[in-house]
Each structure stands twice: as structure tokens, then as C-alpha cells.
Amino acid sequence: MEKMEHTILEDQKGDRIDKVISGLEEEWSRTQVQQWIKDGNVVVNGQPVKTNYKCSLNDLIEISIPEPEELDVIPEEMDLDIYYEDKDVLVVNKPRGMVVHPAPGHLTGTLVNGLMAHCKDLSGINGVLRPGIVHRIDKDTSGLLMVAKNDMAHESLVNQLVEKTVTRKYKAIVHGVIPHDFGTIDAPLARDTKDRQSMAVVDNGKHAVTHFHVIERFKDFTFVECQLETGRTHQIRVHMKYIGYPLAGDPKYGPRKTLDINGQALHAGILGFTHPRTKEYVEFEAPLPEDFERLLEQLRK
Known part of the structure; x- marks a missing residue:
């Protein structure tokens, strides 16, 4: 049985425990978390709790994740x-x-x-x-x-x-105006020790490299293309935040005041690989979604 720990942060105090835990991993539903709590798989500061328990700052939550x-x-x-x-x-x-x-x-x-x-x-x-x-x-x-x-x-x-022979290029809108046209971010990534649901740049994390170049600059934002050399969880989102240009619309790594696009302005537009059978290199390109295009039009105005 896998175990996971999480310490309650300032913005989580007062929240129900089932809400906090279901927010730790994208795949965990609230119903499933409530069942874990009822089954005694969740303890707070060493004690079992009910599903409506309200969290306090620095509470230590220990979750025993049942085998699927x-x-x-x-x-x-x-x-x-x-x-x-x-x-x-x-x-x-x-x-x-x-x-x-x-x-x-x-x-x-x-x-x-x-x-x-x-x-x-x-x-x-x-x-x-x-x-x-x-x-x-x-x-x-x-x-x-x-x-x-x-x-x-x-x-x-x-x-x-x-x-690292797969081509993966993403288009993104980031906060701030990036002054240089090209850049490479080489910074190791791992789970954030303070917040298990997030990734962070961590000294002994996994090797992670993102290359980027500027496509267009706006008053307060920049439109960029990022190319992945490695493919870590949330890599582009964490790397761009790390250099001071978080993704627009990113609820996890971006600022509170941002563009309204229901999630981060990030699109995996180009994918290329060697075909497993023919051994020929193939590459595909998907245009930006309509809401992404609309956002760019607004920024140009």
C-alpha cells in the first residue's frame, strides 16, 4: 500500500479534509477520498477523522492509498x-x-x-x-x-x-514580457515538499530541460514556443514560473489575476517521432484551439 503525507498550508486551513485530499492528485475523486476516510486510510496528526473534518494550519495528513x-x-x-x-x-x-x-x-x-x-x-x-x-x-x-x-x-x-528523439513543441502565453528571443531552462524537477500536488525545482529532482523562443510580445504577456527535451510532470508550467514568466490562466502555478481561459494557455501543437514499423520520421501539427486564438486576438488589440 502506497503512503503519502501532506502538511496543511495557509490557503487550505478551514477547508474540509475530503476537499483538500481530492485536490492533491488530478485523478482522485471526492467520493473515493470520502471512502478512504471512512475506511480509516486517512489520519490527521496520527488520529482518524470524519469526512467533514476542517483542517488547521500545519496539520499532518497521512494517506494510505489502497491497491487499485x-x-x-x-x-x-x-x-x-x-x-x-x-x-x-x-x-x-x-x-x-x-x-x-x-x-x-x-x-x-x-x-x-x-x-x-x-x-x-x-x-x-x-x-x-x-x-x-x-x-x-x-x-x-x-x-x-x-x-x-x-x-x-x-x-x-x-x-x-x-x-529524447521525440519532437514535442508547445505554444504558450506567459505573463510578463520576455526580453530575449531564445532561452534554455535546465532545472531539476520533483514533487514540491510543501505541497504534494505540485511540482517544483528541487536540487535532487529529476533532470529536466525546456527550450523556448519568443513568437510575439504584447504589453504584459509573451507568446512563446517551448520544446521539451525531457517530459516531466508539469515541466513547462514549472520551468516558465521558475524564470519569472508563469503561464497565463494556470490555476496552480500562475498568479491569481490572470487571463480567463479555463486552465493554462498551453497547446501541444507539434509531435514528431520515428514510426515503430517503417522507421520513417513522421511529424504532425495541430492548430491552436479557438479560445487560444481568441486570446491572442484580444492581446493584439
Whole structure:
């Protein structure tokens, strides 16, 4: 059984414990967390609590995460925006607001549910909850994902990610006006010790490198393209914040006063890889979503 600790921060005091815990991981639903509390899997300062417990500053919450039961992920008919598909791989453009794969307590409405209805064959390497999933993008990031339809393709694509030969370019709007045209951020990332649901630049974290260049400057914002060399959780979001230019609309790493776009202004627009079977390099480009384009138009005015 996996264990996790979290210390209550200033902005969480007074909140119900089930709300705080369900906010720690994108895949945890409130219903599921309430069950964990009822089952005694959550203790605060060493004592069991009820689901309506109100948190105090510096409370130490310890969560024992139960082993996931074998789950049936149900195929769901969805209007997927598929850019490419053959018997080995599939490239799909994920809309903002969609979670990539299911988790216990949150088994429907994800990209995987739609993929399972669309194609009967997905690589089983990542198990029941993440069939075919080689890499993921955050719920509120839009853009291109590659999906493996068999284990041969899965291993090839994962190896390419490890060897850093996959092209992944993102468009983003950030706060502030970046003075230089090009930059590279080389700063290790790990879970934030003060806030387990966030990532941070940490001395002994995992190696992480992001390259960026400026596309357009506005009065208080900059439109940039970021290229991932590594693919850590929330990498672009944390790296841009680290150098003082957080993403517009980012509820986790951005300032309170920001642009209204329902999540961060981040789009995985270009994806390129070597095809597992033909060994040819293929590259795909997805245009910016409409709301992203509208935001740019407003900034230009």
C-alpha cells in the first residue's frame, strides 16, 4: 500500500479534509477520498477523522492509498480528433478539459474511454487504466498525443521518449514580457515538499530541460514556443514560473489575476517521432484551439 503525507498550508486551513485530499492528485475523486476516510486510510496528526473534518494550519495528513482493484474501463463513443492512425500507432488531438486516462473513482469521460470505443486494440503494457498510453498531457492542456496500438509500438515509442528523439513543441502565453528571443531552462524537477500536488525545482529532482523562443510580445504577456527535451510532470508550467514568466490562466502555478481561459494557455501543437514499423520520421501539427486564438486576438488589440 502506497503512503503519502501532506502538511496543511495557509490557503487550505478551514477547508474540509475530503476537499483538500481530492485536490492533491488530478485523478482522485471526492467520493473515493470520502471512502478512504471512512475506511480509516486517512489520519490527521496520527488520529482518524470524519469526512467533514476542517483542517488547521500545519496539520499532518497521512494517506494510505489502497491497491487499485481490477477495474473495467468502459468504452465510450466520443468524437475524437484523430490526426493519424494505422495498425501500430494513433495520433489524437486532445481537447482542453479532458483527462487522458481513468483512475479509481474516476472511470469515465477520459481519452482512454474514447480510444477503447474507437479501436479494439491498444497496447496492454500500461495495464487496464492506461492501455496504449505512452505519454500524457495535463487535463487543461490541449494538443497531440501518440498512442500505441500494440506492445511493439509501445516499446519503440517509450524508448524514443527515453532517448529524447521525440519532437514535442508547445505554444504558450506567459505573463510578463520576455526580453530575449531564445532561452534554455535546465532545472531539476520533483514533487514540491510543501505541497504534494505540485511540482517544483528541487536540487535532487529529476533532470529536466525546456527550450523556448519568443513568437510575439504584447504589453504584459509573451507568446512563446517551448520544446521539451525531457517530459516531466508539469515541466513547462514549472520551468516558465521558475524564470519569472508563469503561464497565463494556470490555476496552480500562475498568479491569481490572470487571463480567463479555463486552465493554462498551453497547446501541444507539434509531435514528431520515428514510426515503430517503417522507421520513417513522421511529424504532425495541430492548430491552436479557438479560445487560444481568441486570446491572442484580444492581446493584439
